[in-house]
Amino acid sequence: MAWDWQVFCKDTIDGEIVPGCFGTGDAYTYLNWMMSAWGWTVSVSLCALALALIVGSIIGIIRTLPDNPWLVRLGNVWVELFRNVPLLVQIFLWYHVVPSLFPVMRDFPPFILVVIALGLFTSARIAEQVRSGIQALPKGQRYAGMAMGFTTPQYYRYVILPMAYRIILPPLTSESMNIFKNSSVAFAVSIAELTQFYLQAGEETSRNMEIYIGVVLLYIFSALVINRIMAFIEKRSRVPGFVAAGTGGGH
Secondary structure (H helix, E strand, O other): OOOHHHHHHEOOOOOOOOOOOOOOOOOOEEHHHHHHHHHHHHHHHHHHHHHHHHHHHHHHHHHOOOOOOHHHHHHHHHHHHHHHHOOHHHHHHHHHHHHHHHHHHHHHHHHHHHHHHHHHHHHHHHHHHHHHHHOOOOOOHHHHHHHHOOHHHHHHHHHHHHHHHOOOOOHHHHHHHHHHHHHHHHHHHHOHHHHHHHHHHHHHHHHHHHHHHHHHHHHHHHHHHHHHHHHHHHHHHOOOOOOOOOOOOOO
């Protein structure tokens, strides 16, 4: 099979080669389309990641509160619910079912609904990581905060969470990369992201392999950028000499 990499330079309407591959004016190439789809993928992923970090942190903290068993149970239910229902099912629930139950959401664009579904799905995984990070800290950290007269919110804010987030940066890196890959399910509700681009452009051009390779390279590039950003953050925020409880001690 002969490769035809010029497919990205073809106009999406008449199939003519556009010089420079990027169309201007009325010209719109498959490369333009792919870059636009990549932008949608990045937008969905970053918005969902922000939502997942906020909600996941709250649920993770709730699950470690020593004097609130009902909140702990509520947090456990949240994690088990969102972690054990397939993501695609949750997408369809938010797209088809929830707007029927709450009419105010009928005017929400699919982008918002996908962000909510993907963000809450990922929040359950982040909540588990936050809980593990907090519980990995030596108990002396908590007692030291209490001895200094901190309230529960204060010692979580100033003592517990700054250390816990440093511990969970490696698994957070994995979740940040996974959310880019999971964003591919957005094609199911007609979000014009990379997977939908591959399906439609491949059908229009009959150059599935070239389109597929281009899409895969963008996914890999996105994941590598997230990996390097998180690695930089982890390196800059590492506490020298600290070892979490259960891994040989700590100080």
